[in-house]
Amino acid sequence: MQEAYRRVYVLRLGHRPARDKRITTHVALVARAFGANGFILAGVCDESVERSLKRTLDCWGGSMHYSCGVSGRRVVEEWKRDGGEVIHLTMYGVPVDEVIGEIRSSTRPKLIVVGAEKVERYYYDAADYNVAIGNQPHSEVAALAVFLDRLYRGRELYYPFYGAKLQIIPNPRGKTVIGGAGCK
Numbered sequence: 001m002q003e004a005y006r007r008v009y010v011l012r013l014g015h016r017p018a019r020d021k022r023i024t025t026h027v028a029l030v031a032r033a034f035g036a037n038g039f040i041l042a043g044v045c046d047e048s049v050e051r052s053l054k055r056t057l058d059c060w061g062g063s064m065h066y067s068c069g070v071s072g073r074r075v076v077e078e079w080k081r082d083g084g085e086v087i088h089l090t091m092y093g094v095p096v097d098e099v100i101g102e103i104r105s106s107t108r109p110k111l112i113v114v115g116a117e118k119v120e121r122y123y124y125d126a127a128d129y130n131v132a133i134g135n136q137p138h139s140e141v142a143a144l145a146v147f148l149d150r151l152y153r154g155r156e157l158y159y160p161f162y163g164a165k166l167q168i169i170p171n172p173r174g175k176t177v178i179g180g181a182g183c184k
């Protein structure tokens, strides 16, 4: 599914269960829909995020490794130790167009790091790339979607999702959905 890359994981930092359930769920859903195959929630676990991701996988197919409550630093250290590269998305980084060719041409597993509020200095130093999707502040959801779309050159939108119970037949006006046992 991921062309030459066997592992493309997203590491979500700084999740605050009281405020970030919806946005972190969206980060996880974008990771899945745009071609990543792992999602790691650093520092905490949040049942509602996990439930939404699992329900989406069950109904709409595909597979995605999920883990939570782990130290973000340890994930980064182990990723690098195992030969992977770390790509931190930040508005302070280098423009995506300057580095995406190099990132795309490397077959090393990719860990894409996104923050919430302030990201610790450690991640800027540990990253192989600090990448900006424009140098304006916006959102981790948008940054991740644009980055993955650039990485896969738009092909991820057509990747198959095996095991789906629901499937949309594109329709210029109404909604056509087939299947759906146990899914709303």
Ligand code: SAM
Binding pocket: 088, 089, 090, 091, 092, 113, 114, 115, 116, 117, 119, 131, 132, 133, 134, 135, 136, 137, 138, 139, 140, 141, 143
């Ligand atoms: N000051 C933050 C920063 O370093 O990008 C903006 C915080 S924003 C609410 C949360 C996350 O969205 C950031 O940690 C970053 O991962 C992502 N983000 C926001 N704007 C971005 C941009 N222009 N380029 C890349 N990532 C961005």
